[in-house]
Amino acid sequence: MPEKKKPELRRSVTPWGSFAWGYSDVGADIFVGLGLVLGAAAGASNVAFLFAGVVYVCIGLAYTELAATYPVAGGGQYFVMRGLGDIFGFIAGWAVLLDFTIDITLFAWACVDYLSQLLPALNTTANPWPHFIVALALVLGLLSLNIIGVRESTAFNGVVSALDIVSETTILTLGFLFAFRPEILIHTMQTSWPSSNDLMLGISLAIVSFVGLESISQAAQETQRPASVIPRTSVALILTILIFALSYSNLALGMQPWHPIPLDAHGHTQALWHWLGNGDNNGKAVALLAQQVPYFGAVAAFYVPVLGAILLLISSNSGVFGSSRIAYAMSSAKLLPSAFQRVHPKFRTPMVSLVAFVGVSVIELFFAALPSLDPAASALYARWFNGESGLGFLADLYAFGAATSYSFVFIALVALRLFDPLSPRKFKMPFNIPVTVRGERAEFPLVAVVGFAGIFAILLFTLKTHPIGRIAGPAWLVVGIIIYLLYRRNKRLPILGSQRHDWRTQQAEILRNAGELELMDEYLANLKASDERRAQAAAAP
Amino acid sequence: MNAPVHITLTGLIVALVIAFAIGSTIWWMLHPPASFVQKLAAQAESEFERLVGSIMVVFSQDIESGHMMALAAKLARGERSELLAIYVIEVPFTLPPDAEMTAEERTALDALGAAETIAVKNGVNIRTEIVRARVTSQSVLDLAKREKANLIILGSFREGKYTGAPLGRAIETIAANAKCDVLIGVEGKHGTLLVDEFGQAAAPGGNEDRQPNV
Numbered sequence: 001m002p003e004k005k006k007p008e009l010r011r012s013v014t015p016w017g018s019f020a021w022g023y024s025d026v027g028a029d030i031f032v033g034l035g036l037v038l039g040a041a042a043g044a045s046n047v048a049f050l051f052a053g054v055v056y057v058c059i060g061l062a063y064t065e066l067a068a069t070y071p072v073a074g075g076g077q078y079f080v081m082r083g084l085g086d087i088f089g090f091i092a093g094w095a096v097l098l099d100f101t102i103d104i105t106l107f108a109w110a111c112v113d114y115l116s117q118l119l120p121a122l123n124t125t126a127n128p129w130p131h132f133i134v135a136l137a138l139v140l141g142l143l144s145l146n147i148i149g150v151r152e153s154t155a156f157n158g159v160v161s162a163l164d165i166v167s168e169t170t171i172l173t174l175g176f177l178f179a180f181r182p183e184i185l186i187h188t189m190q191t192s193w194p195s196s197n198d199l200m201l202g203i204s205l206a207i208v209s210f211v212g213l214e215s216i217s218q219a220a221q222e223t224q225r226p227a228s229v230i231p232r233t234s235v236a237l238i239l240t241i242l243i244f245a246l247s248y249s250n251l252a253l254g255m256q257p258w259h260p261i262p263l264d265a266h267g268h269t270q271a272l273w274h275w276l277g278n279g280d281n282n283g284k285a286v287a288l289l290a291q292q293v294p295y296f297g298a299v300a301a302f303y304v305p306v307l308g309a310i311l312l313l314i315s316s317n318s319g320v321f322g323s324s325r326i327a328y329a330m331s332s333a334k335l336l337p338s339a340f341q342r343v344h345p346k347f348r349t350p351m352v353s354l355v356a357f358v359g360v361s362v363i364e365l366f367f368a369a370l371p372s373l374d375p376a377a378s379a380l381y382a383r384w385f386n387g388e389s390g391l392g393f394l395a396d397l398y399a400f401g402a403a404t405s406y407s408f409v410f411i412a413l414v415a416l417r418l419f420d421p422l423s424p425r426k427f428k429m430p431f432n433i434p435v436t437v438r439g440e441r442a443e444f445p446l447v448a449v450v451g452f453a454g455i456f457a458i459l460l461f462t463l464k465t466h467p468i469g470r471i472a473g474p475a476w477l478v479v480g481i482i483i484y485l486l487y488r489r490n491k492r493l494p495i496l497g498s499q500r501h502d503w504r505t506q507q508a509e510i511l512r513n514a515g516e517l518e519l520m521d522e523y524l525a526n527l528k529a530s531d532e533r534r535a536q537a538a539a540a541p
Numbered sequence: 542m543n544a545p546v547h548i549t550l551t552g553l554i555v556a557l558v559i560a561f562a563i564g565s566t567i568w569w570m571l572h573p574p575a576s577f578v579q580k581l582a583a584q585a586e587s588e589f590e591r592l593v594g595s596i597m598v599v600f601s602q603d604i605e606s607g608h609m610m611a612l613a614a615k616l617a618r619g620e621r622s623e624l625l626a627i628y629v630i631e632v633p634f635t636l637p638p639d640a641e642m643t644a645e646e647r648t649a650l651d652a653l654g655a656a657e658t659i660a661v662k663n664g665v666n667i668r669t670e671i672v673r674a675r676v677t678s679q680s681v682l683d684l685a686k687r688e689k690a691n692l693i694i695l696g697s698f699r700e701g702k703y704t705g706a707p708l709g710r711a712i713e714t715i716a717a718n719a720k721c722d723v724l725i726g727v728e729g730k731h732g733t734l735l736v737d738e739f740g741q742a743a744a745p746g747g748n749e750d751r752q753p754n755v
Contacts, residue, residue, distance in 0.1 A: 015571055169563045173556040180552035228573050236570035243562055247555070256547055294546050518577055 013223040018216060018233040020161040025103075025212035025322075026241050027164055028315035031308045032110045033209030034248050034289070035282025036395055038273045041202020043192030045273065046185075046249040048199065052206035053242050055458060058451025059406050060238035061429045062413045063213045064231050068427045069416075070507075071226035071514045074329040075214045076409045081333060083412030083419075085498040087484070090335040092408040094480035096214060096326055097357065098473070099401035103212075103319030104361035105368065106394040108138040111312040113283030113391075117305035124390060125280050128372035135365060138313065142320045143358040147349055157314060164311050165240065171290045171300060172247045175255060178294040185254025188273060200461040204399045207458050209245050211402045213237070215318060227516045231427035248289065252276055257292040283391050284308070323357035324350045334499060337487050368393040385467040396466040400473030403459035410452035418442050422526040423507055424519045439537065440530060589620075596622050597690040600652045601629040601677045602645065603711050606696035609726040610656050613694045614663040624667045625688055626656040629677045638673060646671065678714035690721055697727045 013021065041048040066079045074081075076096050081089020112135045116122035124131040194202065216234050223229050252273045264270045264278070272292065276285040287308055290300035328350050331340040344351040368390055371378035381388065388396060416423075418435070421442035432443035462469045488495045504527060511520035575583065598613045600606050610626070617624040628649035632638055653669040660667035674680030685693055695712055716723045 015573060019570060165563065165567070169560060173560045176552045176556040176559065177548060178546045178552075180555065181547050181549060182551045225573070225576055228576060232570045232573045236566050239566045240563060243559060243566075247559055250555075515578075 015224075015229045015233055016158055018223045018229055019236055020158040021318075022212060022216040022233065022237045023161040023165070023240070024157045024311065024314040025215040025318045026210065026237060027161060027244075028107055028110075028308075028311045029209040029211060030241070030244055030248060031114065031286045031312055032106060032283065032391065032395070033206060033245070034252065035276055035285030036205045036208065036391060037202050037249065037277075038252055038285065039277030039279070039282050040194070040198055040205055042194045042198065042273065042277070043189045043253065044194050044199050045202060045206075045277075046189075046246065046253060048202035048206040049209065049245045049249045051203050051454070052210060052458065053245060055207065055451060055454035056210035057238055057242065058429075058447055058454060059210070059409070060213055060234055062409055062448060062451060063216065064234035064238075065425060065427050065429050066409070066413060066416070067216060067234065068227045068230045069423050069425050070510060071223070071230065071516070072510055073325060074333070075326065076405050077326060077330055077335075078333075079416070080405075080408045080412040081335070081498075082501075082503065083415035084408065086333075086335060086494070087496055087498075088408055088412075089333070090330065090484045091477060091481070092405045092412075093326055093330045093335060094477060094484075095401045095405040095408075097323055097330075097401075097480075098476050099211060099214075099398060099405065100319045100323035100326065101357050101361040102364060102394055102398045102401060103322065104139055104142070104316050104358060105135075105365040106391070106398055107312045107316035107319065108135045108142075109365070109368065109391060109394065110283050111135075111138060111309045111316060114287055114305045114309040114312060117284050117287050118302070123280070124283065124372060128369065132365075132369040132373060135369070136362065138316065139358060139361060139365060142313075142317050143354060146317070146320050146324070146354050147344065147351055148347055160307070160310055160314060164307055167300075167304065167307055168244055168286075170296065171286075171293055171304070172244070172251060174296045175251045175289070175293045176247070179256045179258060179292070180251060180254055181256050182254060184256060185250060188253045188271065192271075192273075197465060201465040204403075204458050204461040204465060205395055206245075207402060207455075208395050208398050210241060211398060212315070212318075214405075215322065225516065226514050227426040227511075227519055248286070252285075252289055255289070255292065258294045258297050259292060279390075319361070320354065320358060324353035327353040327357065334488075334491065334493060335484065337483075364394065364397070388466070388468055393468055396462070396469035397472055397476075399458070399462045399466065400469040401476075403455050403462055404473070404477070406455045407452060407459060410448045410455065413448045414445060417445055417448075420503070420507075422523065422530055424511075424522040424526070426516075426519065439533065594620075594622055594691040595689060596624050596692045596694060597681075597685055597688060598624070598626045598656065598694045599629065599681050599715070600626065600649070600656075600696075601711065602631060602648075603677060603709055604629075604695055604697075605728070606694065606726070607652065607655065608728050609694050609696045609724075610659045611663075612726065614659050614665050614667075617660075617665045617667075618663045622691075624660060624665050625670065625690070626653055626660075626667060627670045627672055627681070627684060628652050629672045629674055629680050631677050632673050632675060634675060638675075677711045678718075681711075681715050682718055682720075685719060685721060692721060693719055693723045695723065695725050697725070 037045045037048050063076075067075070070079065070082065072078055074093075077089050077093030080092035112122050112131050113124065115134075116124070116131070121127055122131050122134055213234065216230060216237065223233075255272055257272045261270055261272055261275045264274070270278075272289075275281060276288055281288055284305065287301075287305045290304040291297045293300060327336060327340040330336040331338055331353075340353045340356070341350065342352045343349060371381040372390060385393075413429075417432075418437045419442075421437070421440045428443070429445045429447045431446040433446065435442050435444050462473070464470075485495055493499060508520055508523060511517075511523060596613050596617055598606055598610055613624060613626075616622065630642055630645045630649060632640060632642065636642075649671045653671065657667055657669060670684075672680055672684060681693065684690075693715060695715065697709075697712070712725060716725060
């Protein structure tokens with residue numbers, strides 16, 4: 001009887017679709033990150049973005065190489081599981097899950113902030129309850145839509161991404177052309193340089209502007225010719241986001257505003273960057289900056305908040321389905337209980353995953369909003385958490401989750417380079433040292449070491465400067481590890497070790513399913529040559 | 542009150558760099574290198590474009606091409622090709638070249654009229670021509686050369702349809718000697734060509750009572 005073949009997902013995501021998939025996640029980050037970094041790193045915001053940007057480039061290159069070499073759903077969790085084993089794969093995946101749950105809340109929160117630019121009743125400082133209720137409604141609305149199975153259209157994502165890129169390029173181009181004054185930039189950097197603690201805080205928040213590359217690798221399994229397309233879309237995404245982040249931060253520090261900046265709470269004049277970074281405005285900094293661009297600002301004041309809100313809502317939604325997808329992948333890999341694979345009998349959607357992780361995001365939203373809703377809680381936060389709340393609270397955890405998972409991804413990349421040198425790599429990180437491991441020629445990636453050093457530094461900055469991230473982040477990991485250990489013990493699976501995997505057969509199948517037939521031929525030829533070499537070595541006296 | 546606009550050289554350069562960098566990055570991303578399979582497909586497509594640059598559909602007393610005309614019209618419409626339909630009246634050697642052949646000419650007019658109708662319906666410009674010749678195949682080859690046809694479309698032999706026998710002398714000669722591509726459409730028997738595992742023609746109503754051919 002012929003073997004029944006499992007139906008495969010049709011590869012329908014085009015290069016632009018793949019880019020838009022990532023952009024709708026990462027592209028929204030700057031809408032949140034700009035204000036937060038300006039508030040923390042002040043005159044060194046551009047330096048904070050540069051530091052995080054360099055690390056981000058390394059992360060991007062690592063993800064590009066891994067997603068092109070192993071084009072499967074699962075992203076960082078899969079790479080780490082394959083490179084370092086099941087338990088580390090679980091930790092990386094669990095940290096990514098934290099990020100996805102934060103993603104849901106953070107972007108829903110920021111979406112309301114951008115809407116408040118046009119609807120002042122939603123302002124978080126003046127009206128915390130309406131702000132909280134609308135953000136909660138958005139999160140629950142997205143949950144309902146995802147349970148029912150109403151999917152956002154890839155075409156819609158593509159159109160919003162295209163509009164946003166054109167819009168942001170216009171804001172920056174006209175901003176630099178009409179309002180940028182280098183002497184203001186230099187003066188701001190000289191007079192408003194932050195303390196080293198604030199700079200570390202700024203850097204750890206700046207990484208928030210670059211989180212979401214996971215999305216492209218998650219989409220790898222549905223992308224046409226992933227080994228060729230993913231490197232291009234990833235590199236394009238890295239460059240686009242990097243250009244935007246560096247340009248925005250420099251423009252904010254060196255811009256001559258078109259309209260007068262309102263006085264601060266004490267009646268003093270304040271600089272543009274200071275105004276953008278304060279607690280009232282840090283959630284909608286891009287819209288306020290766009291408003292200050294000469295001539296164009298009059299138009300931008302109306303549409304940028306709307307465009308930003310839409311992009312942020314899409315990003316929030318990517319957190320909803322991203323968390324359920326990764327939970328499903330982890331459950332398939334026997335890293336999480338099979339309940340996370342269970343689908344709703346009517347809607348055929350992974351309801352348990354959706355409810356569980358959106359539930360976590362609702363709890364996060366509650367804790368983020370609590371100080372603004374209750375004065376007693378505000379005093380408590382002021383005493384124990386340096387008064388962090390709202391966006392700062394969420395960004396804390398976001399930075400922790402990202403830094404943890406990315407650290408593991410770098411180590412996994414090195415391990416895979418050394419122990420799986422036969423898999424063809426259509427894209428490789430530059431600057432490699434040739435080495436021989438177990439009789440096979442491999443290349444040691446220097447950039448991965450630089451990237452790891454950078455992201456590990458950011459992880460340390462996060463632990464040092466974020467009182468909430470320092471407690472809640474590791475607590476999340478500890479809870480996850482307990483769940484993992486109990487599950488593996490219950491299922492009689494290796495608790496600290498890994499299950500047996502036939503990576504050779506799996507890799508050939510992955511490449512065949514990806515339509516990368518030339519790479520599959522190359523891989524099989526590499527295996528054959530390696531086997532022959534080993535046989536000769538064994539036969540030699 | 543609005544602040545004055547300051548255009549600085551640095552700002553101008555940075556603005557240009559941003560616009561150029563974003564534009565070129567997106568362009569580069571959208572133009573990935575073609576894979577081997579895509580190159581094969583592109584080659585086949587360019588061959589196809591060359592193939593259907595100018596299409597000639599041939600009718601004659603021996604060649605039934607009515608069923609191919611719709612296909613030719615659709616091809617011509619899709620690729621914006623030139624379409625020429627010819628009817629060759631074969632004049633026997635026993636008659637002078639300008640002998641009156643009323644019945645044949647009437648058939649030719651009907652065939653080309655139908656061809657024009659199909660072309661008009663598909664929104665394609667068509668030229669039609671009635672050609673008198675001693676040998677159909679040679680006249681078709683000469684005409685194809687004169688018209689620089691890229692593709693000659695022929696139907697099947699008028700009398701026997703396709704029964705496993707050769708296509709017919711004229712069609713085979715054209716196919717063998719044409720300097721361009723030739724598409725020969727053998728009209729199927731609309732379902733009766735298929736036979737079941739017992740060698741019986743498949744027909745509606747099932748085959749429960751049929752016995753295998755032994």
